[in-house]
Amino acid sequence: MSNTPKTLFDKVWDAHVVKSIQDGPDVFFIDRHFIHEVTSPVAFLGLKNRNVPVMFPDKTFATADHNTPTINQHLPVEDPLSANQLKALEENAAKHGISHWGLGNPKNGIVHVVGPENGITLPGMTVVCGDSHTSTHGAFGAIAFGIGTSEVEMVLSSQCIMQSKAKKMRINVNGKLGKGVTAKDVALFIISQITASGATGYFVEYAGEVFETMSMEGRMTVCNLSIESGARGGMIAPDETTFAYLKGKEKAPKGDAWDTALEYWKTLKTDDGAQFDKELNYNADEIEPQITYGTNPGLGTGITKNIPFAAAVKDGEASYKKSLAYMGFAEGEKIIGKKVDYVFLGSCTNGRIEDFRAFATIVKGRKKADNITAWLVPGSHVVEQQIKEEGILDIITAAGFQLRQPGCSACLAMNDDKIPAGKYAVSTSNRNFEGRQGPGSRTLLASPFVAAAAAVTGVVTDPRDLL
């Protein structure tokens, strides 16, 4: 055994290398593989064409989420192409003996919400899915990242992919977050500081008091957004918060197996003196509620700030001006007070119970603004159930909101939940790309607090004024 201090990332990575190819990638073993209807059909077709079986069907989990409707889920899916993908997922899972939580299943929901809430994702694991927000699962001290469909086929057929080890970055945020400042704001703040490509080529470990005191839901939000700074993934060392979250979850280890696992999980932290290729430090008091104004997640700022002038932005001037033109915004303008048309609460970024609690805190005793269309979409049926049990449904209903059924919904608008062209949406999702929420849609990314503040005032509003 070498005594060289290792990072958390090193420990988990090194434990999963089957073989290092000389002048090439590592053959990297995968513990958990999630699949959904959109990026898996061609991979299964590949297996069929090669006539190879799924190597470990019990390490892959299927859930339908990307193109599912969020109303009337008991009815047949109207869009024939979506229906066809959902059917393909169901048939492929059945044929290969893979667990499948399809539409209508009480366990159904967004892949990155249902994985953790059922204890499928555990510390020290490697987790992949044909979806870039797989980085969410890094909140448990797992190495988790998104892959392409060729790699989905690799995992199905051999439980491995070919990966070169990323460089290592640690982002420390110390201090205590102010009122109304959430995990989402911390993540958007970091991305705004380092840009949408600032962590490309790196795997990030988040460390410091802010993450140590954060809930698992918050940690998932932060790790989820790692990809928006270009990072391969992000992770947080497991601790008592992690263990408390996992204990008793359906697929988490039980009895002696729990004790053994716990002993191992406690070793999963960066050793003193371990080396990172890059280390960044921020203080919590630098962070106010954030909002984006451009067409990549790096174009965000504190909600009380003005839209920067091109000279102050790291993107090229032409790309920045194109971005603002798409948004219908001008350099130097105030963001507060901008008119909003739609509010979207949900997605793998902010579709968990804590996000609905936050939203309810602000809308309680207030009314939805008349100019706002709001889509409130829980990340899973489990979250939906919690919303009902905790009385949140009553609060949001009294304020004039409706709760929809679980799915990815307007985050990527593959179903009917599309923001119309030219309209502004304050969205708790993860991407403000051109057309992301529907052709011509304009997205302002923000926290559930900011979304709720916009939903009751009809304009971009500092949520701290309503808390």
Add this chain to the structure above:
Amino acid sequence: MAYDKFNILKSTAIPLPIENVDTDQIIPARFLKATERKGFGDNLFRDWRYNTDGTPKTDFVLNNPRYSGKILVGGKNFGSGSSREHAAWAIYDYGVRCVVSSFFADIFKNNSLNIGVLPVTVSPEFLAEIYKAIDADPNTELEVNLPDQTITLLATGEKETFAIDGYKKHNMLNGFDDIDYLQAMKNEIRSFATQMVH
């Protein structure tokens, strides 16, 4: 899925000097509903290329008859965002075999290599030279030489070397893929799996 071998590619190039071109632009999510891999090229850059009524946007480069070729030259942070391999499929299906940029997003780069599209990273200065040359003459050709790992502006002879790991280079030169490689390692992987904690 098998792809054509890549050796030396000599072609005119399509300039797209925009930064942070994300995979939602390369292929919007609503076109990801196929269960087979075909026809994605038709929707490459769909919303930049066509109006909502389906008529071409004449100011977009793919609709400009002056520009064509098997090489696409993109701005910094090309292919960011979603992991959809459909983005690389759409590029390949459109007839482009090589994307040049000063900086690629990680997942897009992996996906491209896995399906036979070669991502070539050049310096920001050389990228600017390429744009300048295409702007001066849309018929100017680039030569991408994979065996030598060089990219050359044929009009001036200016060239740069680019990086690619030996394993991936060998795959691209021969049209090999990782899936077959991993299939050949099945026994080793099975034995590795037995000692895993989870």
